Amino acid sequence: MRLYGVTGWKNSGKTGLMERLVSEITGRGFTVSTVKHAHHSFDVDQPGKDSHRHREAGAAQVLLASRNRVALMTELRGASEPPLEALLTQLAPCDLVLVEGYKRDRHPKIEAQRAATGQPLIAPGDPTIRAVASDAAPALDRPVFHLDDTAAIADFILREVGLVAQEAPAADAAPLAPPPLSNDCFALPAGVDWVPVEDALAHLRANLRPVVGIEQQPLEAAEGRILAQDLTARRANPPQANSAVDGYGFAGPLPAGVARLPLVEGRAAAGVPFAGAVPPGHALRILTGAALPEGVDSVALQEDVTTDGRQIALNGPLKRGANARRAGEDVAEGATVLRAGRPLTPADLALLAAVGHGTLPLRRRLRLGVLSTGDEIRPPGAAAGGGQIFDANRPMLLALARRWGVEAVDLGIAPDDRAALRARLDDAAGRADVLLTSGGASAGDEDHMSALLREAGAMQLWRIAVKPGRPLALGTWHGVPVFGLPGNPVAALVCALIFARPAVALLAGGDWPAPQSFEVPAGFAKRKKPGRREYLRARMREGRAEVFGSEGSGRISGLSWAEGLVELPDGAAEIAVGDPVRFLPFGSFGM
Structure with a gap:
């Protein structure tokens, strides 16, 4: 869901700006919903009304309906105020949600300011404020619009969320950069150390947004590309009886x-x-x-x-x-046929062609850079001395990137030298929109990747309750998201499939892809300790899931042997042959 905020101090003009923006953006053909963080004492119901009597009698929710509107009131009765993320789930799909207030939340915002209030700007200390709308002319490191220039502000917001294409730069302008992620987009709540798998996935899903712009491409070139906007039928199918x-x-x-x-x-x-x-x-x-x-x-x-x-x-x-x-019995004219975020299939192209689309708004193909690190790593097939190993991760991750429909960028192998790695990352930030690195992601003497991200003030080391895996270094380098995977190939693949794959889909402008799974009988017995979710290399034989003979993370042959993963829950488990287990085929990860 595209989300943009309007924030500011009291009497800053934010409500008037919200009102004008809704009118301006809906006037351009987009659908807009709004969320308003109301004053603590505000109430939508009044004593004496029937709905008030229902609530006073103890109703948990009251749905008030008329021919003009429908309003759902939910009683909190002392419970904590729902966070913005929970409120958004109650909204119907729309092109854009404008949020007034919620200044502490991490979505992108524009700050409204009236100089007469005497209040200082919030923007200098808040990286989520992407621009300022003011009746003065403050000097800032980000765009400043006049508070009454609604059209220009709307243009800026629509470009930011990807509803319109970014303007083409002048011939002498600097190359257009993707929207930056705030440095704390990977930051976990204070006091959180070990992260369950579900919490890690939920955090990524809530905090990441697309980092690629929009371009128009002919329908014939759109297979596998991600649709950037909802599309409606330009004519009915069939057009005539x-x-x-x-x-x-x-x-x-x-x-x-x-x-x-x-x-x-x-x-x-x-x-x-x-x-x-x-x-x-x-x-x-x-x-x-x-x-x-x-x-x-x-x-x-x-x-x-x-x-x-x-x-x-x-x-x-x-x-x-x-x-x-009948005319339109398949698709009516004006009906929404495909939603933004969908990777287009050959069948989708047939549908879009049938309802009149020849040119499509697509997300620019995301560039995924893959970098291996370590003095011991040698290119496959090269001469290797004692203690050196061939690079198994980079070919695997580059192949995964291609399977995921993004542009794979081979960044080679970086040595265990901090200056050399810094130079390699500087180069990579100009060549890729997202980086996948393997090795150097923990906290040891030679873990230069995590050290450099920490120096840049953009490092989060997630200790995820997962096996294989556990340390996952997340951060940004010159605004480019970095996923630091474990160096062990088995752990690198599991972490790439479970965490990087859905995150990359969001960053590319797509939907969050949850893997398909099937409950199947176990063809193995295992006693599992509590504390970590486990992923076992597995394949289906004679209707049962059998697992690789060794759980050792260095046994790369098990990756080729396997056809998927068996997922074991976080808690303790005693699995006997025939017990139901969850099987996730590799194909459900786009592999």
């Missing part, structure tokens, strides 16, 4: 018994409509896909008819509308 079969058209219905109808001269064919009207009680030769002419609403199948060229004979009954397709 037409025949579903080869046969004879007439005005139905026909009663039971033998019917004989004189034939009208001519015929209707697909692309060659019949020019006249068919009189009542007459029939016309009609072919599959032909538009039904005036006087025809039913078609008799050719095999059910005999003719001498002057009339037809057939047996009734035949209901009105038989063998005929």
